[in-house]
Amino acid sequence: MKVLITDEISQEGLQPLLDDPRITVDVQLGLPVAKLHEIIGGYDAIITRSGTRVDPPLIDHAERLKIIARAGVGIDNVDVEYASNKGIIVVNAPFGNTNSAAEHTLALLLTLCRNITLANPSLKSGEWKRAPFTGHELKGRTLGIIGLGKVGGRVALRAKAFEMEVLVHDPYIAEKRAEDFGVKLVPLEDIIRYADVISVHTPLNDETRGMIGTEHFAGMKNGVIVINCARGGIIDEAAMLAALDSGKVLGAGFDVFSEEPPASELVKQLIAHPRMVVTPHLGANTFEAQKNVAVDVSRELVNYLDGRPMENAVNIPRFDPDLMDHMRPFMGLVSQMGDFLSQLAPANPEKIIFTYNGKLARYDCAPLTVCGLAALLNRHTEVEVNMVNARLVARTMGMVVEEVRTTETESFSNLVTLAVHTPEGKRTIAGTLFEGKVKIVKMRDFHTDFTPEPHMLVISYEDRPGLIGKIGTILGEENVNIGNMNLGRRAKAGEAMVVFSIDSPASEDVVARLAEATQASFLKQVHMASVS
Structure with a gap:
């Protein structure tokens, strides 16, 4: 197998490839696109970071390519769908930087609590002031973690070592996982209400984008601390800035932003706020993490040659x-x-x-x-x-x-x-x-x-005359057209379940109106990404 490396990769992490006599490694950094297109046809695998765009034109030139390996978590620079259509496996390294990100979370938190970013320049300027930099201990405080994944779990363990109380919100894990970490699984409302420190560790998607907004800040304790080392955009940045300005939030530590590098005035103001501790997306930037992600993708290439399962493939083999x-x-x-x-x-x-x-x-x-x-x-x-x-x-x-x-x-x-x-x-x-x-x-x-179908509504309610008509009227008033309807019920005037396909998504206001009109015991809007 011939492997091309086009970005800076930890040499130590490439050892599994270098030790395998079946594999030839060729490192060529900073290649012009035309030159990369010219040579890629001679390779079976390519290892990149974020500096190389693996797009359709490159894939079209890669006649022998079997694996695209991204030495890191994000795969924004890889056209996964196009690679899949060509039968090329795409792998990444989603766990190699988890410890690094967890430690960075604690680094931001401790820096905030002990005013290190303020005390350091003061002392370097020749001042000897102590009272202005009086800090806060973590012991006895309540940490609310949103997302108990790989990073969130490590943050929870480290917080417990600081003798913090740890609450966790994650609707997609079993209670047993929370018990294994010795933490309490609670609704998001409890995190907002009781936590002294809130740290987010979720992916960024339609469900989590802006999941902490103005109404959540209003329900938080006065003097709360907010940390985001996950993804920019999970916390509404305008609401974050307002909460800092009002004094509701004592301080915040952000490693990630909705714009990287920052371009809008809003993000620049947030970064410049005196009670913000910020870093330029350094969560994975440790020598150890860079070695780990290189090791992970190298082992995946060896697994491929050995016919073993590739645990970090992001497309279907x-x-x-x-x-x-x-x-x-x-x-x-x-x-x-x-x-x-x-x-x-x-x-x-x-x-x-x-x-x-x-x-x-x-x-x-x-x-x-x-x-x-x-x-x-x-x-x-x-x-x-x-x-x-x-x-x-x-x-x-x-x-x-x-x-x-x-x-x-x-x-x-x-x-x-x-x-x-x-x-x-x-x-x-x-x-x-x-x-x-x-x-x-x-x-x-x-x-x-x-x-x-792509857009659907599922509603359960006690069956009564006229409810189907009410539902149709509400949707019609909002220009939401019903495509199909399926009604199931156990008995006349008993509980009913109705499933509508609709031509366009219903707004939150429409869903709320439907819930009120039907006195629904269950109402969910479903968006089927797998249906075209």
């Missing part, structure tokens, strides 16, 4: 062609079911059971299980979840995954059922293929018959 041809339609089914259920199920899943009924159960259904598991988890983790690493991610999150197969079936030749068990109860969804189309035929104990 190809299965046995004969099995794939048979399973592909059902992989689409279970993926849509997992994506749908992930948006409806209660927080903190403990167990996920995949049940296969009918002719399908005669085959090895493991590819279906990992595909559905990836769809269930992928919205809620800081790591890209795929068919290779889905079981590992679930185990890390404290979940038990079970698979049941039986050729017995009542109504359908093939039926797939997903059941998610949580402390609040169980959520179940069942689906099948009808003339090649995905059909959801059961939700909880309601019989249904609908095909997932």
Whole structure:
């Protein structure tokens, strides 16, 4: 295997490649794009950081390329979809910098509490002042961690070593994981209300963007400290600046920003605030972290040569062609079911059971299980979840995954059922293929018959005359067109579940109006990224 390295990579971390006689390593830094296009066709793998754009033109020139390895977490510089279409595996190193990021979180926190950034220049200027820099101890204070992933977990352990009380909010982990860390799993409202220090450790996506805003700052303790070493944009920066100006927040430590480097006046003002301690995205910038990510991607290349699973692949590797041809339609089914259920199920899943009924159960259904598991988890983790690493991610999150197969079936030749068990109860969804189309035929104990579409509403309420009309009126007044509707109920005037497909997303105000009009016991808007 010939490997091209185009960015600065820790030489020590490349040792697994250098020690393998099957691998030839060629380091060529700072190549012009034209030259890179000229030579890439002679390589089987490329290792980059953020300095090389692995885009379609480069991939088109890479006739032999089998692996793209990003020595770091982010893969913004890699066109993963295009690489996948070409059958090229993309791997990254999502865990190599976790310790570095956790330590940087504590570094910002301690710097704030002990006024180090203020005392240091004062003393260097020749002053000897102590009273203005009186600080705060961490012992006995309550730390609220949002996101108990790899970094959040390490921050929790270190905070406990400082004798802090630790509260954690993470709706996508099991309670057992929190117990393993000796911390208490609580709703976000409790973090906001009780924490003396709040630190975020979530991925940045549609769900987490701006998740800490003006209304959250209003509910925090006076003198709270806020830390963000995760991703810029998780904390609303305008609300953060206002909270600092008002004195609500004692101080904040940010390593990440919505703009890097900063361009807008808002971000520049936030960075310049006297009670902000800031660093230019240094969370992963330690020699140890750079070595670790290099080791991680090097080992993945060796795993590929040895035919072993690649745990950090961010796209789906190809299965046995004969099995794939048979399973592909059902992989689409279970993926849509997992994506749908992930948006409806209660927080903190403990167990996920995949049940296969009918002719399908005669085959090895493991590819279906990992595909559905990836769809269930992928919205809620800081790591890209795929068919290779889905079981590992679930185990890390404290979940038990079970698979049941039986050729017995009542109504359908093939039926797939997903059941998610949580402390609040169980959520179940069942689906099948009808003339090649995905059909959801059961939700909880309601019989249904609908095909997932990009925008949907799921509503449960006590059935009463006129409610369907009210729902239609409210949606119509907001120019939200109903495409299809499926109603399930147990008995007349009993609990009903209705699923609408709508042509465009409904606003939060519309959802609130629907909840009030129907007195809904459950109402969720579902956005199906896997459906076009």
